[in-house]
Amino acid sequence: MKLKGLLTLKDLSTKSIMDIISYSLDIKNGLSVSYSNKRFATLFFENSTRTHYSFIMALKKLGIDVIDCNVGVSSVQKGESLYDTIKTFESIGVDGVVVRHTKDEYFKELEGINIPVFNGGDGKSNHPTQSLLDLMTIYEEYGKFEGLKCCIIGDISHSRVAHTNIEVMERLGMEVYISGPEEFNDGSAKYLDLDTAIEEMDVIMLLRVQFERHTESMSMTKEEYHSRYGLTMDKVEKMKENAIILHPAPFNREVEIASSVVECSKSRIFKQMTNGVYVRMASISMVLDGKL
């Protein structure tokens, strides 16, 4: 039987994606949804602040009991597999799990799990709820996707956020480009020089330089990166009047983004975090109701 839940946006039609955004907006605008008889477990095999605690907040707001599994003191440390760990939670009566894992497409090993799995990020491949919250934030701004131009700038090759967004944004009719250091250009979208991107895009999406994923040192210092590719206020002033800045966070202040830009008038970075709770509530609700 096919694994249930929200694993990758590639499994979802554009209609389903628009339905999640619309339902997220309904919940943000006050729609009450409750599943007080359900219990979920969260299993984070990689560090996280936003995704982990935003999922917990979403579950609590839905009235769902949460077991926050500390994998560092679990039997994972004795060599128990991911499948066996999740099967254990299923066996003790959990109704769904949220999982982040370093392994790309870890969920392909979970055939035989009968409870829904919500992907909080896998390796460099998928981060479905991050992309949904990015899309919700763009939709709140523009009321559409068709024809909008977005450039994703920075550490593209190590980024599940970039890879997830490029695929889904193109399907929704957006023009998507990448920019930043050539060493991070993996060809996943058309490359645009930074000055053109700054002046012509509706959405500038910055990425954290993911030093912890690098197998080789970056070819430039953090200071050089900031001066060549970092978003500074002088660059922000060249953006289109209604253009917005997104960043999945955490951000490296004074590397890919100047501290003064983080909360400037074009930044929607903290609004993205707020919207994350709503897209997670909507996704969990739709899966439990059999609508996804």
Ligand code: CP
């Ligand atoms: N954006 C994001 O995934 O942040 P965390 O790694 O803190 O969850």
